[in-house]
Amino acid sequence: MSMNADAPQTTYAARSVRVRVPATSANLGPGFDTLGIALAYGDDLTATTRAESGATVHVTGVGEGEVPTDASNLVVRSAAYVYEQLGRELPGLTLEAHNRIPHGRGMGSSGSAIVAGIMIAAGLLESDPESPLSLTEAQLLGFATALEGHPDNVAPALFGGLTIAWTTPEGPKFKKLMVHRGVAPLVLVPSFTMSTELARSLQPEQVPHEDAVFNVSRSALLIAALTQSPELLFESTEDRLHQNYRGAAMPGTRDLIAELRERGYPAVVSGAGPSVLVMSNGPQERLAAADFVAEHHPDWRVLTLAVDTKGATVEPIPAISSRVSQ
Ligand SMILES: Nc1ncnc2c1ncn2[C@@H]1O[C@H](COP(=O)(O)OP(=O)(O)OP(=O)(O)O)[C@@H](O)[C@H]1O
Ligand SMILES: N[C@@H](CCO)C(=O)O
Known part of the structure; x- marks a missing residue:
């Protein structure tokens, strides 16, 4: 990309987060829409903010060449949903997704993709330089269940272990067991x-x-x-x-x-x-x-597979600042 030497320049301070999200198995036989376990097998994603709005997704592994690579990608849509619910606008994003969870096979891929997007949003909101915000467990589960439609995959994907999840008029709730x-x-x-x-x-x-x-x-x-x-x-x-x-x-x-x-x-x-x-x-x-x-x-x-006991994790990682034209 060529730079216009006359245009005023500013430094864009990018922020990056890494998210790991486990696969899950829901129902476990009799526990329809209620029980689920997290499995030690999952997707790894890195999201980096950028000055340009919109999203670009680079997928390797499962879903490569199949899932959308723009803002219509389920992970990006889920992150955008969190921002929207909080009255904020998702920054422009570049996403690297290394996927292992098979799609449409009953290992909770859609729930894990939703949780990945929500954790990306949570990590970026927490490190927001102007107005940092920490999401509660109840908010994470509420957003994820609203997007997935039922809580039994997203609860173990978020929190790990064996989860009992149920819905109430105040929103979904969960109990984690080892x-x-x-x-x-x-x-x-x-x-x-x-x-x-x-x-x-x-x-x-x-x-x-x-x-x-x-x-x-x-x-x-x-x-x-x-x-x-x-x-x-x-x-x-x-x-x-x-x-x-x-x-x-x-x-x-x-x-x-x-x-x-x-x-x-x-x-x-x-x-x-x-x-x-x-x-x-x-x-x-x-x-x-x-x-x-x-x-x-x-x-x-x-x-x-082993049972995953941690659930989804998000951590900030150093990002490279870039110079952009105003
Ligand atoms: N990592 C991902 N990135 C983008 N889209 C995804 C991703 N994972 C899943 N999806 C979307 O979700 C669809 C699969 O969801 P579906 O609910 O049918 O199955 P599943 O979640 O794998 O299984 P189950 O809910 O029975 O455990 C995929 O076809 C794709 O559209
Ligand atoms: N409880 C859900 C799990 C799959 O998303 C179902 O069986 O439809």
Whole structure:
């Protein structure tokens, strides 16, 4: 870019933040729209302010050449939403996104992208030289849930661990719990995708009362299984609220879960699918499930993952100031 030697020059002091956001698995079987865990597998982003308005996104890894690279990108839209809600204007941004979370697979990619944008906004607001502002946990969860539509992915993406999230007239709330160290997650990722919007359209408006009671008992038990008694994982991961209704739209997922459960592995649909989550009772059970899938279903990617306990993080990093024409 050539500079006009006659134009008055000023120094633009750019600010940069780095955000890390984990993948998540929601529902966990019976806990539809309520339970979720964060997984130690995620996206890494760096956002730098610039004098020019708008946004430019450079994506490497998942979504490269597919997701928008301008202000319509979900991460940028989410950051802009926070500024707008606070009556401020998002500065011009250059974003580097190194993505690992697969899209449309039930590992919470949209929730994590939304959380990434919100954390970028939070980091930039906190370091605002003129009017610094710290966002509360309630604000972070409120903004993220408003954008995602339900809180079960964004709560663990923000706060890590196992989260119970619920909505109230005052906004969404959450409780974070630490997962028992005996719980060993395995995520099985197919090559096909499922849009959450489509999966949600397959849900009935009403369910039989006995199915509601069935899920209340299993989800209450699941909290005990995940925090104290992993030997209860198989029984506590049964569900009658969502998986059956969505099964016909992802028969590969439905059939793999049936095969795994027949063999005693606590397999469930991860989020809205089509990935499968196995919350194994210990590393040996997880290894056996992984070996079974590798041998009989080699087209499914096997991810042996730990639970992420921190959730999304944001930190300021030094940015290079530039000279701009006025
Ligand atoms: N890092 C990202 N950057 C930009 N857009 C993204 C990003 N991650 C996800 N998206 C958008 O979200 C869509 C996927 O969202 P969807 O809710 O259907 O699935 P998911 O979030 O991966 O799964 P689930 O909600 O079941 O866990 C992608 O097709 C893309 O449009
Ligand atoms: N609870 C959500 C998770 C996926 O975003 C669903 O199953 O539709």
